[in-house]
Amino acid sequence: MSYLTAALSTAEINALSDPTKSYEDAFRDLEQITNTNFDESPFENGVRYRNTLDILEEQAKTAPDRNMLAVMLNCEYRLWKLDEETSIKYKPFLTHWVQALRRLEEDLTNFKQGTTHNPTSASDSLTAEGVTRARLTWIKGLLIGKDMTEIRSSSPWRTFSLTVPAFERPFDVQPYIQMLVETGVWDKPREPAVPSAPGEKQKPTLNLKMQSRKTVAKADTSSAPQQWQKTMRQKLKEQPDTAVQELKNLPLELSSLDFLTTLLTDRTLEAHSVETAPVIIAYIQHALRLVEKMEAPPSTSDQDSHANGAANGAESRAPVVEYGKEAQSRAVKLMLLFLKSLIRKGLLGTQVLYFEIQEICVRYVWIKEVRDFKSWVEEGKDAAQNGQT
Template structure:
């Protein structure tokens, strides 16, 4: 899975006009990306590309603020929200992105940008983007911005100072309850600007912990593979886990340790399929998947759908990059296509695999 992919130049160009409405810019974005393979353009994959573009342009806007950078940032945030608006906020995979962005963008920069005619400063770019995110997350109604342009939003939020309060604790608490952040003691008071947790610190802590786990796993794969491989095949269906598995294949790590990669990945996918089956069961229902006695952090149709989409991205990436022979996971592909045919991206996988299979004949 290419988790570093961003929008193409043509797509960025479609979003870079500060006088074009958000709705029109997103229409232009669709036309600019019309050449992309439909099977490779699922909601989650497009969302990741938008997120990576946001990160790149946020960095650019710090040193070279411009109306074009503002337009790209505003339109990417608008599109990211529109793509994921049907997912309940507490389960939204990009809630932490929005929470951390509001906290980060609300801190004035140390530099003082010289303000000249029709120019824009980095602090102004941050203010517009921050206020847009706050409005989207709190109102959950992106249609109010459909006909607004980035320049109009700048006028509202910067010139007219139409800013809003944002109770950070409400959304941090959601992330804590979902296990994204570690729980922290409640502070006194309930100020709209109070922050019960520090998202940046939590993210860094989790990253360091995962990095340590990866180093330990690599060591165990070398010294005690009989224990490490079962752990590897029972990783959760999370982006970090899938990215780690992909890296092992791309760097031929398993082959270097005399471990055949195909059975490992097939076992992981089978475990993921059992986990997803269990996710879809209602309270009190039992099934074969429960034999593993695994505690699920999430369950229900929405959680199941998110997990399926993540696994699809992983499997498509394996096939597209030829990291595994298609036939080595053929039965797993067939199973997911039969079980979850009601998910649009699954039907796209069928078409994608059909083309890939014909290309190998």
């Protein structure tokens, strides 16, 4: 299983499933299990929590119970805890929380209107609607900066009992959507061709600002990621050359990395006579150039030169929205996650990725995760050599 789609193990889930145990106690128990994954970065760890939440969210719609609720609230707490000192605007899982809020609000509306079945747990009378309400309130508390010091010693069931009555308080998710737009995670919503109905809000599209405009024009990225992936698979069948160029210029984000990993895992590229290594190497080089541009904003003269080139017919380059060491660090960590997944699954070896690995390890040695990654790669090489002797 790819680390981009990996979830918590059964033992880890069990450690988080006691609704009466405090959050801190639950994670002390969990750390005794998770520490065995000594080469897993905090971000990789967070991805497993997020994926677990996606799985349990679907299960809770048909078979809700207190233990499931405990795991979900513990996972949300852990995602916040992983980047406790980072401002909400730059938390790597802000996208997860905003998307979850919009999705859960819709689920709750369906429960209220009776368009969705609302099953009840036989053991504790907890309903699917109750789980949805509890998680919504919990996420909203995280976003508004609720004091977490007293929550740490509380338990999921205590949280559920206290927060649900306050659920109906109005909450505006728009400022958090704007944060995602400002940091380049999401594109700015398009202006509607006709006035929207009162109260109707336009959904932002997933960010593809890190692609060339030529690529954006070819890929319909305003639809859900799953639909975009279906479109790309169809294009691989009908227009493989065009599809390959788009794959090489995908944005540097989790959905892109997950999709590329899946294409290699299920051998889709090979099925369409496309060599996998050149595509992945070209994508990594594309991502490296994007990270390189993040170092500092371009000068005014560079911006004018770029604008003149685009006006004269030169292919325009993707704009970089974020700049600075923090932005570079987040982007590089995503690349490391991708590279580790490729190497672990045996999809591409370190020899094939040698130059890309070297560039990352030399250029971004100031990032702790890069140094850890270099050690991990070198330990793998030593183990392989010892196995051959």
